[in-house]
Amino acid sequence: MTEKLTNEETVTFTLNGEEKTAVKGELIIEACEKNGEFIPRFCYHPRMKPVGMCRMCLVEVSSPRGPSLQPSCYVEIQNGMEVNTQSDPVKKAQDGVLEYLLLNHPLDCPVCDKGGECPLQDQTLSYGPGESRFIEEKRHFLKPLKISSLVELDRERCIQCGRCIRFAKEISGEAEIDFAGRGEDTEVAIFPGKEFDSYFSLNTVQICPVGALTAVPYRFKSRPWDLEQIESTCQFCAVQCKLSVQSSQNEILRTLGIDSDAVNQSWLCDRGRFGFEAIYSSNRVNSPKIKKDGEFIDVSWPEAVEEVARALSVAKIANGPDSIGFIGGARLNNEGAYAFSKLAKGVIGTDNVDAQLSDGIDPNLIFGLRRATINDLDQAEIVVTLCGDLREELPVLFLRLRTLVANEALLLAEFSIGETPLSQYAAFRRSLVPGKVQNLLEELKDSFLSSFGRDDFEQKDGGIVFVVGNPGIGIDGLEIEHSIRALAKSFPNAKFLPALRRGNIFGALDMGLSPGLLPGRVTLKSHGSFFGDKWVCVPEKVGKNTKEMLQSVIDGTMDTLILLGSDPISDFPDKNLVLKAFEKAKNIICVESIMNESTKYAQVILPASMDHERAGTVTNLEGRVTHAGDKVTASGASFDDWVIASLISAELGDDLGFNSREDIGSEICSFAPAYRSTEKYFISGNDFGDGVVVPIAQVPVSIRARKSDPIEVPGLSSIERQGSPIRSGNSLPSSVAKVGSESQISFDNSMFDLNSTVSYKLLEEKRESSFYLVLEKSLYDNGTLLRESKSFENSARESYFKLNPVLLAELGVNEGDMITVSKESVKVKGRVVADSLVSVAVVVASWNQNSADSRELISLDNVNIVEVER
């Protein structure tokens, strides 16, 4: 059906004597598969270039010299081609190839992790000769070989299909593994002394068609037939990849990427894949806690909720609702975010609510932009990045962009603080300097775009896609916002992909967890009396953001903070400001899953369930609403966030009116304008597919079918074609997501005026000998969820400073030496990293890594100018 939508040319061919049609340019293997004929294969993967290495997919194809055996993964289907997949020569070839592959493959299936979901095992059963004539000794290797902290390699089992190597080279661009040796000595090898150090290494485990590559966290944990699975969504970053969550005996053991064409195209980052381990942290909050005499004691839910309600009522009566503030919300799902939004704005009446920790972009700007989808990158001719390092912040979005740029499908203009993995592909790049962002962006138009001598990509809808986010802490957020507004004005046909990184931050913003906003991308000013009629109350004036809230706590105008799954002490740029505010605050109430730095200051901790323990919907950076399911029961006495909000509200005397999360779903769909007509995505047990981008477009959207690798995600699609289901009751993804066609948009982004000018404080110019400090985020740091995951607890690096090599020479230091960066009396030591793409006016510091904390040097009130010494 998808092909018809996109008007592709078709060809007619004969498959086993029957006439069939296929899309022109398709490979025989794809054409046969779509026509219901599965051809066995090992090396072919739909998301990678074919190589024809394993010879398993040989089929008979007509040629001028009669039928001949051809690798179907390597030959394009042609008009009039006669393909035979059942003939005797094909059977003989399959027998031969399998017998050959099994010459050296150990038959240790009973102890092999892959046994039961192994394409080699399955295809040997279906297509193999049944017995081998080989009686000699098989080859032996030392096993297993640890090629990284997460991946182990068992070379005896390897059949040299090259999938892992091709993934590393083609998709992630880090060819840290390659074949070594020749003939029977061929093995997959890392460079001695170097690990297969990639954020994406575990994808190789998922696509390995034998048990050669195994994931250390899952190794020997379970047999595939003991696993139950659901289709869900990863909530570690705002890309929100689709994945299958697999558990046994109420314990999640692994996740596998699902091929969602629109989002992750089957890949996951390692952090998203095994980050669920934080659920089993020993620091999990398992029951409500109240601090008494400086110690936390476990209490019952009614006691804790009563305490919270009492504190909130006292604060509200004594100092008004504005003395109460909510910080955080990106960890919540949409239902939880809506419930807390309603509690804060519609029951308590405070607008001091912010899901961002002063390191993002103003949602009023995001909602005003013409939002791009990830698939819009495929159609774009030019992509401009004005954001942090995407590999560190939104890893799977990086994969998509890298593959497109490396294949020269588009031109990349990069604006970044320093070198990123995309820099090498950039057709145009500028290193950002605080205070100069606008000037640099003007060069984009003057010196880059004008050089093409044509402007049709400017006219074309989405011809240019801007990926915009905060490039680094230390560049004034208002300066970035000012520049984005200018871009939106000068490129009216361009689309924007906002690159905020926190899990469900876009869901939280959509649900109104931001000052001045109400659910469904509506401002306090523009909703009229809509929410006032439906909620008990609506705040009248725009509230404070996180930074302003913390400052108000310090100056005494606020005294109660509710932390919604956020840990400002380790996650807010200005740590000293947070500490001062927390010392001063009268009440800190944490809705949290894992004990962290900030919970130490809490009076009450309410345990919340985590990802994969709660069902609901989430919204990603495109605005795509998808389902995130619950695979295991919540730990201890944890409740879903929406339940916690309802309990507090009821105790305050106003029932939120929710009995189930579907109630919230239907309220979101009827109240939140951007979410109109998305009801079915909020109902349990529905077939969610890839979700839907809100607000639902009026024009029909063509959705490409999933291109699943049938031998890769067992139980989701492969089993349909290769054997009986592992276990019934699994939710199988549909090949085509359903889109509401009758829906109408009542959401109007013109309420977010892009012409409103923001004045941003022009930076005080730095002196000759000093530098602007900018902090960059990394995928692996000492964040709570990572630190509490067994596989990543030691993943943080030593703190570092990145400097231009010219400066290194001037300072007389070498890469790897220690330097001291100081601001007034604060001194922070760190190791030097040379980066020739960092401006000579800038020092880049690491964020939340081991030993010294560079956040000591950051103050959001001042320009961050530092000195550097040896």
Added chain:
Amino acid sequence: MTHLSAELVEKCKKVVELYPSKRSALIPLCHIAQGQNGWLTPEAIEDVASLVGVSPAEVRGTASFYDMFHLEPVGKHVIAMCTNIACMLAGAYELLEHAQEKLGVSPGGTTTDKEFTLEESECLAGCDKAPCIQVNHRFFGPMDNASFDTLLADLKSGKLADVVPPHGVLIRIDREHKRKVNYEAIDAERVEIDAAIKERKLKLEAANNATVGKDS
């Protein structure tokens, strides 16, 4: 700071420029890098990798495919002994056995004084000199036990330093290296051979003519 000497890095950069795509220079660069230490050290591989813009694992993967690249330390002289059919018939296995005894290592091994590495090789295309051996890619043959012993002594004493450069140096890559092929000798030999062929041809023709005469 590279492991390869600045001079070699310069040479590598020139070679890279010869190709439209950088990675095409991978194999010549491996030869140049091998010229420095006699084998491809991991550091040299990393240098080559950065020079051609691929990962060290890819360079190692390529180098490990070819017998002429060594990924382990080798002796000063790498002796490759052909054991394919022509040399075998001429006594290559006996010679190999002798060499093993003499050097005290089996094929693939290096003597403790790091002087010699012994290798069993496939056809070296020197069948006219069977049994033929190569020392640092220079041909010697036909060999017998006695001439092998003399060769070892000469190599060790440095007598052949002119003929046999340190291991790893290839003329094809290292174009500036002094040419060691004695074209004059080859030409002289060729004249001799040509004369012999001509003579034999004439004789055959004469004999043929005689037979034809008899029949009629």
